Amino acid sequence: MKTSITTFVALALASLSLATPTVKRHGPGKRGLVWPYYNGGLDPGRLNDGQGTVNLIYDYETYNPPSTNGNGGLNFIGMQRCLDCDSSPISQLATRQQQSGFATVFTLNEPDQNGITPQQAADWYKQHINPLTIKKALPAVSSSANAGQGLDWVQQMVSACGGGxxxxxxxxxxxxxxxxxxxxxxxxxxxxxxxxxxxxTEFALQNPAGGQADQLNFFKQAFAFLDSASFVAMYFPFVATSPSLFQSNDPAGAGFVGTGSTLYNNDGSISAVGQLLLSA
Structure with a gap:
């Protein structure tokens, strides 16, 4: 059969269009949301673009994120933030993991700032966290450079664990x-x-003078660095809420960090920082 040059070119272009992805995925699957307990009126699905740019969410608890849309289609990570909490009883950890099906668990929120010793944490971890047959993180520590805090505390806990x-x-x-x-x-x-x-699992500038503009400039650099670092598995800019919710429910936190890093605007739409998380 004789094929004209025009037909050949058209077929070649059609083949090329089928072979070339039409949608660019921005993130490498490391990005997630820090979801506070007071976020019931917000929708995490607004930050789910269907491409996996943002694909993780945690709420400091072992119960599912409070919101208008559940986990918004994101992968929920449970967190046993304290030794035993009314909101997340340690006795319910294994049951809640089975019910929710989370495949990763975070543990203890800044124990280096809350009077929990490395030895106490090691003993608790062996008893309650080791038995879970899922991915596990050691307790989340602050960035304090004081002796016995921050990364020093983690090293001391690992030593106290004795390989266990x-x-x-x-x-x-x-x-x-x-x-x-x-x-x-x-x-x-x-x-x-x-x-x-x-x-x-938490990071932002500490209440910068330039507010949101300074946070945006920082996050642009931070996201690029974290994306390129093969040793970084996940990251969560602080915080996935709105300025008004942050200020009214956690005034101390809002005073410490400022409200320029929030991922939502007060009307529930995505903030400039949230847009950066989806596009950078």
Whole structure:
């Protein structure tokens, strides 16, 4: 059969269009939402673009995220944030994991700031966390550089475990003045624990003078760095709420961080920082 040049070109272009993806996925699947308990009127699905750019969510608890849309189609990570909480009883951890089906668990929120010793945490972890046959993170520590806090506390807990704690991730928080400090802290965590993946479950500038503009500039650099760091498994900018909800429900936190890093606007739409999380 004779084929004209015009027909051949048309067929070639059609073949090329089928072979080329029409949608660009921005994120590498590391990005997630820190979802506070007071977010019942917000929808995490607004930050789910269907491409996996943002694909994770945690709410400091072992119950599903309070919202107008459940987990918004994101992968929920349970967190046993304290030794035993009324909201997340340690006796219910295994049952809630089976009911919700979360495949990763975070543990203890900043125990280095809450009077929990590394030995106490190690004993608790062996009893309650080791038996879970899912991915596990060591307790989330602050970025304090004081002796016995922050990364020092984690090292002391690992020593107290004596090889008997089973974990997949080192969990860190960071608040500070600039990107260089943040990058140095994440790299320090990697240097101390070179054989483990890092998860950064809270981070933002500490109440910068430039508000949202300064946070945006910081996050642009931070997201690019974290995306390129093979040793970083997940990261969660603080915080997935609105300025008004943050201020009214956690005034101390809002005073410490400022409201420029929130991922939502007061009307429930996505903020400039939230848009950056979806597009950077």
């Amino acid at each position: 704690c089973f974990y997949d991730y080192i969990n860190i928080h960071w608040y500070g003045q600039n990107f260089a400090q943040f990058q140095a802290h994440v790299n320090d965590a990697h240097a101390r624990f070179p054989n483990n993946q890092i998860v950064v």
